[in-house]
Amino acid sequence: MKYPSGLIVFDMDSTLIGIECIDEIARLNDCYTKVAGITKAAMEGKLDFSESLRQRVACLKGVSESSLQALFNPIPLHPGAKELFSTLKEKGWQRAIVSGGFTWFADRLAAELQADAVIANQLEVSDGLLTGRVLGDIVDARIKASSLQDLANKWNIPMSKTVAVGDGANDAMMLERAAVGIAYQAKPSLKRIADYCIDEPDLRQVLFCLESSKLI
Template sequence: MIQSQALTLQQIADIQQNLSAALSIHSFSLHPFDALLNHTVVVAAVQHSCDDDDLVKAVIAKTAEQHHCEIALLEHTPKLSEPGLLVMDMDSTVIQIECIDEIAKLAGLGEKVAAVTERAMRGELAFKDSLISRVACLHGVRVSQLEQIRNSIPLMPGLARLLDVLKANGWKVAIASGGFTYFAGYLEQRLGLDASRANVLAEEDGVLTGTVIGDIVDADVKAVTVKELAERWGIPMHQTVAMGDGANDLKMMEVAALGVAFEAKPIVNAQADAAIRYSGLDAMLAYLSV
């Protein structure tokens, strides 16, 4: 599957040539959901010309980068026409910022915390340990100060269209975040989501204590959340999608029928079923079946 803002016949031919090192393409056709999106979506009938999955992924990634388009090799994916479940990460997926980094700026430690966040998302640090150390830096920030971040949260492009289409087709949508309920709960209400799960920041007398309350929402908890929500709403696991950008999202992407990397770290792009590198969140719709 190939999608881009504008695909010419020459570009498609060039992409076909680039992919030939790993895939043999027999035919092209417009995706049934092409009209839903603001860009062209082409479905290709392909056959593997090599048995090296790592090589296939590398060729796809390189070709996608060269042509600034989305390319995914998918077989059986969830159907848009049947009830399904999408669970998304929040920071740098649903929204364009990392909330913990923004709070840290209020404490004068923005760069320090952002550096740790980046390493954690790349999978270089244990998420729980990194979160505890980063949250400790937030000690002394007034809860009232978080409102200025919450009220100006920039949503990710394509989110509105994605939600509109999924809701119109009876899908459930939720957030599973290693971030904080202060923001996740707000987004759940604002966007009309069906559920959200995140960490609870501890506070005393209106001031953050630098700790979290209860279990930390790490990769394992995110994976469990996908299963629990699917069971709660009677949605079969083959109708589930998980989408995120960091190493903390890999386990939920693994348990879902379709794992989508969104503007993700290299380790996530390498392991996801499909990736969105250059388009908005609504590009995920093209990865669903009719």
């Protein structure tokens, strides 16, 4: 049996895509300024992520699920995302999306990029409307880090061949757990603990980081 060459786990919002989905949903409910302010503080590590997410999701109550489609048509991919995922697949890597965002978007993104796994938060919907609540445990920094470990175990991939890519404080534990942590257009707090920092908007730069680390 041939084992995968490695595991790479990506954050979604502001990493694989160029938006923060929760902020864009907030525009539909006339609460963008409030939600975006909380998002910014949470990504900078100034607020507890789980509590901040509950506060923000509460502001989305009443938004129709059908209206979310406009935010992802087309999917606002960061440059190089498709090429990166395709190249990693050719090289035998398992590619996962582990996001503090929402499954409604993450599942569609995973299908577009042919990701091997996706983990994200699930918005509660009733009668076609968001209820302002999240179902189940919130995917916070701790769960992101443990998900990296769990996926590596699932696919029999040694931690020495794991990579994590993210942009905010919620990704810090995941980047520290991985053998190689890559900060992509990231907040200063994440850059300080990353092995590599990519400041230009081109996800193909991730390949150079892997080459430099002798992982590909």
